[in-house]
Amino acid sequence: MRYRTLGSTGLSVSVVGFGASPLGNVFSPVPRADDGALVGRAVDAGINFFDVSPYYGAGLAEERLGSALAPYRKNVVLATKCGRNGADRFDFSAKGITASLEASLRRLKTDAVDLIQAHDIEFGDIDQVIHETVPALWELKRQGKARYVGITGYWPSLLARVASEAPVDTVLNYCHWNLLSNDMDETLTSAAGRMGIGLINASPLHMGILGGVRLPEWHPAPPVVRATGAEVVSFCRSSGVDPATLSMWVCLQHPSVASTLMGFASVEQVDSACAALDFAPDAQVLRTVRRLVAPVHNISWPQGRPENEDIGRVLAVSEEDESKVAKA
Numbered sequence: 001m002r003y004r005t006l007g008s009t010g011l012s013v014s015v016v017g018f019g020a021s022p023l024g025n026v027f028s029p030v031p032r033a034d035d036g037a038l039v040g041r042a043v044d045a046g047i048n049f050f051d052v053s054p055y056y057g058a059g060l061a062e063e064r065l066g067s068a069l070a071p072y073r074k075n076v077v078l079a080t081k082c083g084r085n086g087a088d089r090f091d092f093s094a095k096g097i098t099a100s101l102e103a104s105l106r107r108l109k110t111d112a113v114d115l116i117q118a119h120d121i122e123f124g125d126i127d128q129v130i131h132e133t134v135p136a137l138w139e140l141k142r143q144g145k146a147r148y149v150g151i152t153g154y155w156p157s158l159l160a161r162v163a164s165e166a167p168v169d170t171v172l173n174y175c176h177w178n179l180l181s182n183d184m185d186e187t188l189t190s191a192a193g194r195m196g197i198g199l200i201n202a203s204p205l206h207m208g209i210l211g212g213v214r215l216p217e218w219h220p221a222p223p224v225v226r227a228t229g230a231e232v233v234s235f236c237r238s239s240g241v242d243p244a245t246l247s248m249w250v251c252l253q254h255p256s257v258a259s260t261l262m263g264f265a266s267v268e269q270v271d272s273a274c275a276a277l278d279f280a281p282d283a284q285v286l287r288t289v290r291r292l293v294a295p296v297h298n299i300s301w302p303q304g305r306p307e308n309e310d311i312g313r314v315l316a317v318s319e320e321d322e323s324k325v326a327k328a
Contacts, residue, residue, distance in 0.1 A: 001014050001015070001016065001046025001047065001277065002014070002015045003015065006077075006148075006258045007170060007192070007199070008145075008169065014047045014279075015252055015257075015258070015259055016045075016047055016259070016260065016262065016276070017049040018049065018051065018261070019023075020051060022040075023052070023057070023064040024055075024266035026263075035064050035065075035068040035109045035244050035308065036266075037250075038093045038267055038270065040067075040268050041271070042264065043075070043076070046191075048075065050065060050069065050078070051172075052078075053080060053119050053260050054084075061107045062107035062142040063107040066110065069109075070227065071194040078110065079116075079150075080104045080108065080115075081115070081118070081152060082096075082097045082116060082119060083096070083100070083124065083133060083146055087218075093128070093132060093136075097137065102145075105145065112145050113145070113251070114146070114148060115149075116140055116141070116149060117137075117170070120131075120153050121304075121308075122153045122158055123176070125305075126158070126308060128319070131166075134151070137206065145205075148169040148170060149168050149169050151168050153249060153304070153305040154173075155310050157186070157187045163192065163195060169198060170199075171192055171198065171199060171200065173200070173201065175203045175207060176220070177201050177257070178186055178203065178210070178247060179206070180206045180228075180229065185313065185321055191286075193256055199257050199258060199268075200261065200289035201260040202257060202260070204251040205245045205247050207220075209217060209221060209230075210233060210244070211244055212233040221301055228295070235285075236289070239285050243271040245272050246276075246281060247279060248260065249276040261267060
């Protein structure tokens with residue numbers, strides 16, 4: 001395993017991070033009896049950064065992770081989130097944030113988390129996030145219930161804006177730096193660097209698209225993106241390459257990302273991700289994958305409140321989508 005410092009926090013985190021959303025049965029059922037083996041394999045592989053949220057399975061993922069992490073708690077960096085409580089349930093108020101963390105601490109079986117993050121801020125009133133939510137997170141830090149404060153979300157430009165107006169220690173962006181996208185670098189990467197903010201990348205498989213698994217009906221990606229992902233997975237497998245390993249390898253090349261979070265549902269998935277640490281992709285395979293991805297590269301989908309979306313990018317995508325489907 002390799003480790004990087006998370007911004008100005010001083011925390012040393014594994015470049016491969018453990019995303020615990022599968023423990024909430026978000027994508028498909030994960031046997032609870034396997035939790036100990038799954039978390040144990042991750043720890044044995046050197047993974048020390050674990051990220052979860054009460055949103056994943058209505059607290060189930062936190063409960064399961066808390067139990068499985070109990071023997072290792074002192075040796076890991078534990079992050080959770082607040083503000084998002086369901087698919088359409090959000091509470092970014094100071095009162096809601098405080099109550100959410102208290103419940104999370106009970107489920108996680110710990111007195112404090114290392115990182116508390118406002119979850120998917122694109123669904124909130126941004127003025128409230130800046131002037132109420134983030135100050136509430138800092139108050140929780142002052143009380144000793146969290147060591148550091150962060151924000152998470154889908155739109156890189158929105159995260160950069162909020163981070164420039166409200167002090168945070170970390171920023172987590174998902175689905176904007178992997179084989180299918182790299183537009184995190186247009187606004188967020190440099191902003192985080194200037195401000196000394198720890199940068200966390202999530203969804204190296206583009207929310208499962210590059211994992212070769214059956215996607216849930218609620219998956220937000222346009223059909224053309226999902227179809228391209230399936231084509232990439234098929235090509236990789238026919239070439240003797242694990243698409244998950246290749247996808248994680250790509251993410252590990254980013255020089256400014258402290259950790260890339262992948263959702264793990266099995267020990268085999270942990271092994272696939274960690275294999276990226278010593279992976280050397282065949283140049284021709286990589287070129288072919290890049291060519292397959294090119295027609296849908298940096299396609300985004302509507303996410304969050306309309307006023308918070310990168311409207312120009314979404315509209316541009318919708319205008320081009322039919323022609324891209326025709327070419328796919």
